[in-house]
Amino acid sequence: GNSVTQMEGPVTLSEEAFLTINCTYTATGYPSLFWYVQYPGEGLQLLLKATKADDKGSNKGFEATYRKETTSFHLEKGSVQVSDSAVYFCALSDSGGYNKLIFGAGTRLAVHP
Amino acid sequence: GAVVSQHPSWVICKSGTSVKIECRSLDFQATTMFWYRQFPKQSLMLMATSNEGSKATYEQGVEKDKFLINHASLTLSTLTVTSAHPEDSSFYICSAPVRGRDGYTFGSGTRLTVV
Numbered sequence: 001g002n003s004v005t006q007m008e009g010p011v012t013l014s015e016e017a018f019l020t021i022n023c024t025y026t027a028t029g030y031p032s033l034f035w036y037v038q039y040p041g042e043g044l045q046l047l048l049k050a051t052k053a054d055d056k057g058s059n060k061g062f063e064a065t066y067r068k069e070t071t072s073f074h075l076e077k078g079s080v081q082v083s084d085s086a087v088y089f090c091a092l093s094d095s096g097g098y099n100k101l102i103f104g105a106g107t108r109l110a111v112h113p
Numbered sequence: 114g115a116v117v118s119q120h121p122s123w124v125i126c127k128s129g130t131s132v133k134i135e136c137r138s139l140d141f142q143a144t145t146m147f148w149y150r151q152f153p154k155q156s157l158m159l160m161a162t163s164n165e166g167s168k169a170t171y172e173q174g175v176e177k178d179k180f181l182i183n184h185a186s187l188t189l190s191t192l193t194v195t196s197a198h199p200e201d202s203s204f205y206i207c208s209a210p211v212r213g214r215d216g217y218t219f220g221s222g223t224r225l226t227v228v
Contacts, residue, residue, distance in 0.1 A: 032216065034216070042221065042222075044157075044208075044219045049216065089156065089157070093216070093217075099210075100159050100162060101147070101157075101208070101217060103158075105155065105156045106154075106155070
């Protein structure tokens with residue numbers, strides 16, 4: 001079945017450091033890929049998404065490129081801020097419709113001043 | 114647009130009682146609602162998918178009689194945790210697919226604590 005594997009956290013960085021959170025997936029067909037962020041005590045918010053191979057999703061300085069050849073969707077940000085501290089979830093949905101989302105385990109990011 | 118309102122945001126109940134969680138789509142019609150639960154510091158696990166006017170589809174290992182899902186209208190889906198036990202304590206989140214940029218909208222979640 002479909003699955004998502006994320007790097008384990010927590011990830012601890014200093015402000016302005018470069019961030020990479022790895023995400024790989026297993027899926028049949030052509031899934032859509034997502035990154036969601038969950039701030040403390042809040043629900044999930046969509047950070048970015050990509051719906052086909054080689055698409056790059058970007059938002060708030062975060063980027064991720066849909067790599068079909070490596071089945072990956074790694075999240076990157078060039079310079080993190082304290083306000084980026086949160087839990088980040090990689091997810092996929094089956095292609096061809098609005099099907100259920102399958103989430104990775106989540107990666108907790110802590111950014112220190 | 115495309116907001117799902119989830120209530121209550123938190124609830125504490127005694128063992129053996131039942132708790133109902135509601136998710137309402139405020140400005141769109143939700144024919145489908147996904148229900149997830151999230152244990153502390155863990156990911157979201159899909160429990161079931163509800164479709165308006167039909168029976169919910171439960172994921173493997175989820176007890177249908179314990180987690181009752183009703184989707185009686187295009188704007189309301191409910192999850193009832195029956196005869197709750199401490200191990201049911203968790204964060205429950207609903208989500209609906211929406212057409213447009215984001216693809217899905219999420220409720221703000223319900224933190225259930227069973228004592």
